[in-house]
Amino acid sequence: MSFILSAAAKDLRRWWRDPMVLLVWLGIPLLIGGLITSLMSGGGSGVRPTGVLLVVDQDDSLVSRAVTGMFGQGELAEMITLKAVSIEDGRTQMDAGDASALLVIPAGFGEAWLREQPATLTLRTNPAQKILPQIITEGLELLLDAGFYAQRAFGEEIKVIADWRETGREAEAGRIDAIVAAVRDRLESVKAYLLPPAVTVELVETGQEADKVSLALLFLPGIVLMAVMFTASGLASDIWEEREQGTLRRLSSSPQDIVKFLLGKTLAATLVLFCITGITLVLGFALHGMAWSRLAPALAWTVLSGAGLFLWFAAVQMLAPTRRAAGLISSIIVFPLLMAGGSFFPLAALPDWIAAFGRLTPNGFVAEQLTSEITSAAGWAITPASWGLILLIGIAGLGVAATQLSRGFAQR
Amino acid sequence: MIAVDSLRRLYGDVVAVEDVSFRAGEGMVFGLLGPNGAGKSTVINCISGLLKPSSGHVSVAGFDLQREPRKARSALGVVPQELALYEDLPAVENLRYWGAAYGLKGTELKTRVEEVLGYIGLGDRAKDLPKTFSGGMKRRLNFGCGIVHRPRVLLLDEPTVGVDPQSRERLFAMVEEQRDAGACVLYTTHYMEEAERLCNQLVIIDHGRVLAAGTVAGLRAKLGERDTLLLTGDFPDGAASRAVERLVGNGLRDLEIIATAGDSLKLTLSDGSRHLAAVFEALAAVGARVDESNLRRPNLETLFLKLTGKELRA
Ligand SMILES: Nc1ncnc2c1ncn2[C@@H]1O[C@H](COP(=O)(O)OP(=O)(O)O)[C@@H](O)[C@H]1O
Numbered sequence: 001m002s003f004i005l006s007a008a009a010k011d012l013r014r015w016w017r018d019p020m021v022l023l024v025w026l027g028i029p030l031l032i033g034g035l036i037t038s039l040m041s042g043g044g045s046g047v048r049p050t051g052v053l054l055v056v057d058q059d060d061s062l063v064s065r066a067v068t069g070m071f072g073q074g075e076l077a078e079m080i081t082l083k084a085v086s087i088e089d090g091r092t093q094m095d096a097g098d099a100s101a102l103l104v105i106p107a108g109f110g111e112a113w114l115r116e117q118p119a120t121l122t123l124r125t126n127p128a129q130k131i132l133p134q135i136i137t138e139g140l141e142l143l144l145d146a147g148f149y150a151q152r153a154f155g156e157e158i159k160v161i162a163d164w165r166e167t168g169r170e171a172e173a174g175r176i177d178a179i180v181a182a183v184r185d186r187l188e189s190v191k192a193y194l195l196p197p198a199v200t201v202e203l204v205e206t207g208q209e210a211d212k213v214s215l216a217l218l219f220l221p222g223i224v225l226m227a228v229m230f231t232a233s234g235l236a237s238d239i240w241e242e243r244e245q246g247t248l249r250r251l252s253s254s255p256q257d258i259v260k261f262l263l264g265k266t267l268a269a270t271l272v273l274f275c276i277t278g279i280t281l282v283l284g285f286a287l288h289g290m291a292w293s294r295l296a297p298a299l300a301w302t303v304l305s306g307a308g309l310f311l312w313f314a315a316v317q318m319l320a321p322t323r324r325a326a327g328l329i330s331s332i333i334v335f336p337l338l339m340a341g342g343s344f345f346p347l348a349a350l351p352d353w354i355a356a357f358g359r360l361t362p363n364g365f366v367a368e369q370l371t372s373e374i375t376s377a378a379g380w381a382i383t384p385a386s387w388g389l390i391l392l393i394g395i396a397g398l399g400v401a402a403t404q405l406s407r408g409f410a411q412r
Numbered sequence: 413m414i415a416v417d418s419l420r421r422l423y424g425d426v427v428a429v430e431d432v433s434f435r436a437g438e439g440m441v442f443g444l445l446g447p448n449g450a451g452k453s454t455v456i457n458c459i460s461g462l463l464k465p466s467s468g469h470v471s472v473a474g475f476d477l478q479r480e481p482r483k484a485r486s487a488l489g490v491v492p493q494e495l496a497l498y499e500d501l502p503a504v505e506n507l508r509y510w511g512a513a514y515g516l517k518g519t520e521l522k523t524r525v526e527e528v529l530g531y532i533g534l535g536d537r538a539k540d541l542p543k544t545f546s547g548g549m550k551r552r553l554n555f556g557c558g559i560v561h562r563p564r565v566l567l568l569d570e571p572t573v574g575v576d577p578q579s580r581e582r583l584f585a586m587v588e589e590q591r592d593a594g595a596c597v598l599y600t601t602h603y604m605e606e607a608e609r610l611c612n613q614l615v616i617i618d619h620g621r622v623l624a625a626g627t628v629a630g631l632r633a634k635l636g637e638r639d640t641l642l643l644t645g646d647f648p649d650g651a652a653s654r655a656v657e658r659l660v661g662n663g664l665r666d667l668e669i670i671a672t673a674g675d676s677l678k679l680t681l682s683d684g685s686r687h688l689a690a691v692f693e694a695l696a697a698v699g700a701r702v703d704e705s706n707l708r709r710p711n712l713e714t715l716f717l718k719l720t721g722k723e724l725r726a
């Protein structure tokens with residue numbers, strides 16, 4: 001036990017020397033969370049209203065279809081019926097008060113968005129209705145912003161990867177390294193997120209002050225999981241740091257048990273995860289006025305899951321032949337998982353097949369359970385089976401990571 | 413304290429160590445001398461348990477490394493060739509961590525860490541990060557981390573590589589203190605002077621095999637009392653051997669060529685200084701030209717040269 005504590009203390013002391021990294025892992029999700037919250041400030045969700053959204057798609061591009069597609073999926077689809085109309089029909093129906101809103105996507109919108117040029121969507125809302133036009137407006141802005149931030153952060157990489165796909169060329173190792181480095185730099189330069197978006201939604205008519213729906217709450221678990229994934233995968237790369245410093249070799253020639261060493265590192269990672277998810281959850285709870293009695297189970301659930309993810313990330317990184325490859329594999333795993341697992345868009349807003357897949361991803365599963373916890377009528381809503389499952393996954397991760405450590409990774 | 417029997421280790425098809433056997437007892441510095449790539453680190457790593465021998469046996473402090481690895485490792489202190497430190501953890505925390513890894517705790521750990529800090533001359537830099545240290549200071553800390561737990565057997569793999577002369581002297585003194593305190597120190601190096609200065613016994617290895625073993629004095633005796641004469645200049649084909657034949661005929665009975673290579677010639681002979689003039693004369697007579705000469709008393713370098721036909725540091 002005493003060595004586990006020594007090992008954990010040693011790691012915490014080392015990690016504490018690099019607080020910037022910890023701040024970035026915390027900062028990105030908080031920024032995204034803050035952004036979403038500012039777009040749709042919370043309030044109690046009441047009866048679920050339903051209505052009709054008229055869409056005039058003059059663009060008919062992939063992007064415009066993605067915009068309208070969002071309203072046709074999951075939870076939003078239950079509230080909003082999408083109707084494609086011509087511009088004349090749309091105006092007539094709006095004037096008659098038959099629909100909640102009319103969205104006009106002008107020709108050339110998709111092209112402009114891809115090129116990051118200014119573009120305008122026109123949204124005409126029904127002043128007679130309150131809640132639905134609000135949801136539609138917020139949802140639309142949110143979608144554009146989320147897309148915008150993805151574009152802002154990784155546009156260059158997306159282009160390069162798209163080029164490879166087109167030309168079918170083999171990815172050269174050097175290019176991959178450059179991209180990984182660029183993605184990391186991009187993540188660290190938080191500034192990029194502060195630039196103003198290029199797309200504006202022009203509201204032709206707004207209703208009066210409307211009741212607000214806490215759609216933002218849907219995003220909270222995904223954001224928390226984003227912080228967890230960044231932290232867990234980032235801390236897991238420390239196993240490579242230890243190997244390169246030669247300390248793993250020295251440890252292997254000591255009489256010490258390598259499992260204790262790994263438990264110490266996991267304990268240190270758990271404490272870091274506790275702080276980072278703690279801050280994220282407390283802020284989320286405060287902003288959305290959620291019941292504080294759910295905080296303890298939500299935090300315990302997230303931290304336990306984070307520890308398991310940390311061990312699996314460590315195990316996966318140890319499979320890589322070099323440290324750079326380990327970093328690359330990590331990014332390749334983290335971003336699609338975040339995407340599918342509902343961190344960029346809530347699962348409810350994703351196409352059904354992606355959402356179904358997303359619920360099977362570890363982070364998607366954890367986020368889904370977290371959602372059920374924070375929206376439940378009573379605390380401790382996550383089933384014992386789920387707790388058991390996540391605990392088992394963590395223990396399996398420990399087993400796999402320890403096996404790799406003792407079967408050569410530490411000795412090489 | 414260390415017993416190595418018929419140790420053999422392969423890397424794929426490459427034989428790194430072949431049939432190495434030796435015994436090192438307590439209170440001595442046992443040397444493993446050989447050029448780069450000789451297999452020294454491979455032997456050390458087989459003893460520290462980092463590598464599994466392909467065949468053969470290793471025991472440390474009476475414990476077989478295969479059967480009782482924990483006990484064997486507890487007796488061991490390792491100072492690896494490559495630094496093994498947390499660069500971003502203060503020196504004192506490095507020592508504490510490694511002390512804990514070897515089972516020290518509480519006040520015992522604390523006092524021992526203070527002791528070692530003073531001993532390796534880093535008392536005033538205890539709170540600083542190793543990444544701010546000079547090469548020599550890092551080596552000293554690397555050494556310190558290997559001895560926090562007072563090991564009875566200490567493995568040192570080329571501890572002086574890349575070290576300034578002062579730190580080197582400090583390291584030598586520390587090795588001698590460990591030996592005097594009763595530890596068994598296994599010391600690898602490719603510097604013949606270090607082996608001659610520190611080691612009570614040694615084995616010379618090359619290409620993974622033991623070439624010679626014994627005490628420094630014993631190994632020297634193998635050479636006889638002959639000196640080495642190193643000449644550079646121009647030695648046409650066959651000229652050197654003709655000159656040597658002539659000199660042997662004239663009474664220089666133990667004169668021998670140990671190596672020739674184009675512009676250099678290495679000879680061994682007794683009482684070299686008295687016969688220098690005769691050697692030069694004989695070489696001139698067969699058409700050779702001498703530009704530089706260097707006469708050396710016998711040492712391990714000479715022995716290595718004689719055993720392998722090549723320089724130790726080549
Ligand atoms: N991991 C390895 N894989 C393949 N060959 C190795 C490896 N480590 C060492 N060798 C080879 O084994 C031989 C002995 O190496 P080593 O024990 O490091 O020598 P020394 O420490 O005396 O310089 C060398 O020929 C080296 O190239």
Ligand SMILES: [Mg+2]
Pocket residue numbers: 452453454493569570
């Ligand atoms: Mg070596």
